[in-house]
Amino acid sequence: MILAVLVPLLIACFIPALSKLKAKIHTGIFVFFVPFIIFLYFVQFVGNDFSPQIEQYSWIPSLGINLDFYLDGLSLLFVLLISGIGSLVVLYSIYYLHKSERLGHFYVYLLMFMSAMLGVVLSDNIFVLYTFWELTSISSFLLIGYWHFKERSRYGALKSMLITVFGGLSMLGGFILLYVVTGTTSIQEMISQVDVILDSNYLPLILGFILLGAFTKSAQFPFHIWLPDAMEAPTPVSAYLHSATMVKAGIFLIARFSPIFSSYEWFFLIVSIVGIITLCWGSYMSVRQTDLKAILAFSTISQLGMIMAMLGFGTTIAVFAAVFHILNHATFKGSLFMIAGIVDHETGTRDIRKLGGLATFMPITATLAIFATFSMAGVPLPFLNGFYSKELFFDAGIQLDNSGFWSQAIPYLAVLGSIFTFVYSMYLFFGTFTGKKHLEQLPKKPHEAPFGMLVSPIILVLGVILIGLLPNMANAPFLQHAAEAINGDTEFYKVKFWHGWDSPAFRMSLVVVTLGIILFVTRKRWQAVYQVLPGKASFNKVYDAIVANMDSVSRSVTNFYMTGSLKTYMSLILGTTLVVSFFVMFVSNGFTVSTDQLADISFIEIAVVLIMIIAAIGTIYMNHNVAAVLVLGVVGFGVAILFVIYRAPDIALTQLVIETVSVALFLLCFYHLPKLRKSTDSAKTKTMNAIISIGFGALITMVAISAHSSRWFESISDYFVENSYKLGGGDNIVNVILVDMRGLDTLFEIAVLGIAALAIFGLIKNKKNKEAE
Amino acid sequence: MSNLAVLPIIIPLISAVILIFFNQKVKVSRALSKLFSLISLGTSSYITWYVFTNGTIILETGDWLAPYGIILVMDGLAAILVLTTNIIAVACAFYAPNAGLEKRETFYFYPFFFFLITGVSGAFITGDLFNLFVFFEVLLMASYGLIVLGGGKVQLRESLKYLLINLFSSMLFVTAVAFLYAVVGTVNMAQIAQRVQEVEQQGILTTIGILLFFVFATKAALFPLYYWLPKSYIVPNPVISALFGALLTKVGIYSILRVFTLIFVHKTDMTHEMFIWIAGLSMIFGVIGALSTSNIKLIIAYNIIPAIGFIILGIGLLNQDGISGSIYYLINDMIIKSVLFLLVGVIAYVAGTSDLRKMGGLIHYYPFLGWLLFVSALVLAGLPPFSGFIGKLLLLKGAFEQGEIAIVIIGLITSLLILYSVVKIFINGFWGDKETMAELPKKSTKGLLAPVVGLLALSVILGVGAEFFYPHIESIATYLLDPEIYIDSVLKE
């Protein structure tokens, strides 16, 4: 299995080399064999006696991240879809994409996606699953942006990435919580600990996180908005990622975690309601579209909603129907996308208003389309697979426990959604292939597609018919295993075409068909109805507004405080430090005053201190450069005098020297700087500045007094006094400390001076250079 | 072998001094600095290996016993950070000759560069709080030297703000050290820790701790103290921005990590819980900043802030997963930030502007550059299997274990927005019509991308090969969570 997952990635590495040959051989031909061989490999597992397979490799075991692959019925269904549809899509793309396109890029992304998708459905490890999950988002981003010179492509790519990565991250949150709660990273082991999870306080959060991941990926209401814009991707991509596989990853996730959540009532409520709403919304929106691919995109949204709803129901019949419909949807929707691609390719437009009457030009395509659209519409004919799963869906809806409001509403909503589905399916077919021809509006003269392009849709449509004719063929060896993986039921469900006139599901189908036909025929009169919703508050607009606001709000927020003004920055920094420090000091009872251990006070000290204070305050009011420097000098020399008084001869000397040099430097510099001016700040600013500075001064004083009052330990200095001569060989203890005990400080202090000298030299030299220029 | 501990400080110091003499000979300077950075990298690799096999190296400088002399403590944390620093140094030394420094190379660029490495390594290694201040000054002074290098108007202006704010926080640092000395009578970190523990961090100690926190937080550019950072980081040459982005703020956050796992760990309801809030706010405001601008350099500079937020989150959580996550994220971020600064430097160079609104379609001319940026964006956002993911996973797990749900949600949303802010450069700058920048002269990126590729590869290895690294990180976290080990190994009791 690991090979199946990693081979596409490995092959992708060779694609750039192979794409050099594209003049002779279309790169897609090489690529085709990758999914095809994977498909053949996995087909062998199909059979009545299938049992789950496990393959484990350690990767980062200490974090619980291991390449554990688990193949059960559910994974098998998806693997076969991914590789099967994948093969057909690659085959189709060989004819769809001209050799002049950047084929290398296209196939690298496609193979990357294939790996990722196989990884998602085969991983048993939540973090590996997440890794592949994000890789599908990334490759989808690149594929949607494949024609990135188009503005719409860039928009769609970004939108899909933002929404799906958002969901992915949310899912990651859920996964980490599950890991924390269960202590395991294996999904199967989690399933065996269902009770632990259901008892956890985090259960609602876990469910919410994971559902968000699934809903965004599977384009459920209201996150569906990315899917229509994703249609900017080349059509093979739409057929593959955005209808058959990637968008079903969310479905897969729900199915995978169903054994854990199914007994949690919110799971039923949220998943089925969101699913049903998506079904109705998607099909309603689809009717008003005019672009073939947009119709199909909304149709996909609605069909995904239907599958989602069935998984939410969780009953035997519903789960089976869901699995069945995953398969059916892949066949008819895959072929429809390819047909839309063919129409686009051969006529040059996808605008259904310009199309019409193509059946005479493209008879084969039209034939295929009739099967696919009728199957999608759920027309009750025994050779259309769509009908079977839709009727199962109705059945499942009716059989719900009829207690709550939603359980009762669901069958009605299901019918409503299906009516719209019927309408757009008919419109899709009849609007394109019958009716008036508008040849003059078409960019190209329409003709039948080359045979190669038709192969893939033909195979898919044959699938539609085959499943329709023999609906139970795949059950026992294949679908039943998938359903079993979801709900554990081994009961074999038999699909029948005919349930009798009195079967409620059949009556619902009849209602759908009857009303559908009426609505379709009188479609023109209802145009206005389809335009009513969603009006101005569409979710697209919400998204656009969020993105636009993100830019503008972030800009205004940031510009608000990032003013470039040093004063603002300093005020904010000081203010925060001040408030928090005072708060902490208050809360922790930090402020203490003790009058023990105080040195005595002499007159001369007081005098010096007073002079210094006056001088310090004086610096604020001095409006003359030299005066300001002199006043500053008074403070500096005051410090030196205090050092003398406090028996620190070395630093007193140093201070004197440094102060003298500094004053000289200051004078030199101040001579060149503009004259001091009177402050022009407003009274308010002045008060603010005063509050901050006095507050900070008070903070320093208070902490200093408290620190002095809490001398709980002997200083290590006694050691220095004792050993200065003995070990250091010097009488001057400070000197011994500087050059010996803390010599490292001194070494780097000199380094600092040296660097400063170099920097100053650089600044001045730079000035000279500039002047020379 | 205890002398090993001083080598990461001494080798760059000597290199810097030697390079002063070859200042005018650019070619010699370039060759020598490549050589020296490689020697330094080799040494620190050996030291890291040695520390992980034989345990912490304690060097009592001048043979003055702890706690009296200055002690260098090369433990696992210091060793890996020094190693990462040297890896980045090598990348920058190889990038610098092509970085378009021109004349500035002769304004002592290389000596400043090595002085910076000296200061950064020293800060990681020292076990003495005052000595930490001295190393801070070394690296700051070197950074002043670098930031003003050949400066024009804008550069001088931003340098001035940068210098003033750092000067203030340095003075506050000394003051806080003095306060601490008054209470516990020592400046040796192990002994401070021991004594603070003895009195259960009562009274004024917590307030002093908070003051120290603000000193480091200003250097680390945490909310709400980061205002100085974005502009001043983007004005110098990209290679200097890369050094700053990768190393300077990280020294600040390292100091918080050290001080608040070793010394002030007894009143976590006041300190560490506040860190979690700060983490959330740093993430939000940082990423808002990144979204607010169309200047590609500024986008990256702002992205420093949420990353620091993630790292402080782990410190705030103070549990095994949180601390491991912080360290992993720290290393990841050092590497990826230098990658991104170097990359946007190249992009701005080839596009002739840093304004995203004036770019487009660059991928037609510089495809490799574009893909490097794309992968870097994924690494930065913490998508698996890259190294950012491992750190983020651990941090979020740690937060959940502590019941901090809100911060996880903020973290997840921030990750998305980080991705958006950088992918924006890819979409608007690289995607688009071939014609947008057709008249632009095609410039050579020779020699600029190799160091970036190397660093990026390392970041991928750190993620994919996490099994090789994580157990070491985990052991460091265990070690940090038990301050006794540090105290005992330094004070030998």
Next chain:
Amino acid sequence: MEIITSILAGVLFATAIYNILQKQLLRIVIGTALLSHGAHILILTMGRLKTGQPPILTEGISDYTDPLPQALILTSIVISFGVTSLLLVLAYRTTKENNTDNMEQLRGNENE
């Protein structure tokens, strides 16, 4: 006396910060100088004042003032001096290049 010097340090910090919050570059530079004076006074105070003789070993004297803070101050003074000198030159150069010494006019904008 320690309390008085603590207050002195507080005043020095306060005046320093008030100066730093001004617009004119010269005042800001003055502020930084005051700041380092405040810090140094504080370090000395934190080592207790006048507990003995100057820390130079002399026969017959056993009480000395705490030598460690003095060593720390010395280091700090030298470093501050380095920074201040650089600051002065930088301030001078910035003023000349930008033709203003008003920090409020040195804000700049986004795309430079």
